[in-house]
Amino acid sequence: MSTEHPxxxxxxxxxxxxxxxxxFALEGFNTKVLHSGEHxxxxIKESTFSAIILDRMLPAIDGLTLCKQIRxxxxxxxxxxxxxxxxIDRLIGLGAGADDYICKPFSPREVVARVQAILRRTQSQNSSLEQSQRKLVHKDIILDLDTYxxxxxxxxxxLTPVEFRLLKTFIEKPGHVFSREQLMDKGYVDGRIVSNRTIDSHMKNLRHKLMQDDHTSPLQAVYGIGYKLS
Structure with a gap:
């Protein structure tokens, strides 16, 4: 496990x-800490995390409520x-969507070990899924990752290769707002630098190609930020 698993x-x-x-740092993990349930x-919607350590008793919003909302x-x-x-408390937590449950006081080594075990399990499941199905689906849109x-x-x-990579990015995280800079990195895998106007041009074409019968597109511009898929 490494910094690839924040x-x-x-x-x-x-x-x-x-x-x-x-x-967690001793095992090569990057971490982010929040001291209340407020943010x-x-x-989670703004960043990608491989696992969440969630205290049940928190200021603002309790862990059980947060777990249900995350799920x-x-x-x-x-x-x-x-x-x-x-x-009964452990069962309630697991019923709310938690993958594992640990009581205080605890060994921090055990917490890290349990997260590592969860990640090994989920990675194995994801690998099996990728081998059996290399397609992404969003509503009536299907992307075949093998045939492009x-x-x-x-x-x-x-779709052009850039348009395909951009749409793949959106389908992997529907509802997430991507900035033009993020889309630049996703669309151009060779690391080249392009202008915001170039990204806007790609997005204009992609939105037009995905136009629905009611003349609306599932790709939406978010003023001052970027784009999202609804």
Missing amino acids: VLIVEDEEKIAQILVDF VISS QFSNVPILMLTARIDE VCERRNETIE
Whole structure:
């Protein structure tokens, strides 16, 4: 495990949070820490995390509520921390969508080990899925990652390689707003620098190609920021 697997730690006790940061760092993990539930959802939507360490008792929004909210839009692995030891509390946490549950006081090494175990399991599942199905689907749009073909209702939509990579980026994270700079990195894999106007031109063409029967496109411009797929 390495910096390719950033971990979000949501813990209101600063000493506990720092201990976890230190032990995850020893195993090569990058971490981000939040001390309340207030900005958890926005942080997850803005960044990609491989796992979340979520304390059950938090200021602003409790961990159980956050877990339920996260599960409405993400399958990111969640390990819940709690001072409660009753079995019913653990079952409630798991029922809310947590992947694992650990009670305080805990060994920070055990927390890291459990996250590593979760990541090994999810990576294995993702690998099996990729081998069996190399297609991305969003509503009636299908992207075949092996043939570079885009289809809608059994009709092929002709896309350039840059357009295909851009649409793949959007379908992988529907609803996420991508800046022009992010789309530049995704569309041009050779690292070349292009202007915002070039990205806007690609997006104009792509939005037109995905135009629906009601003359609207699922790709939407977000004023002052970039674009998103709805």
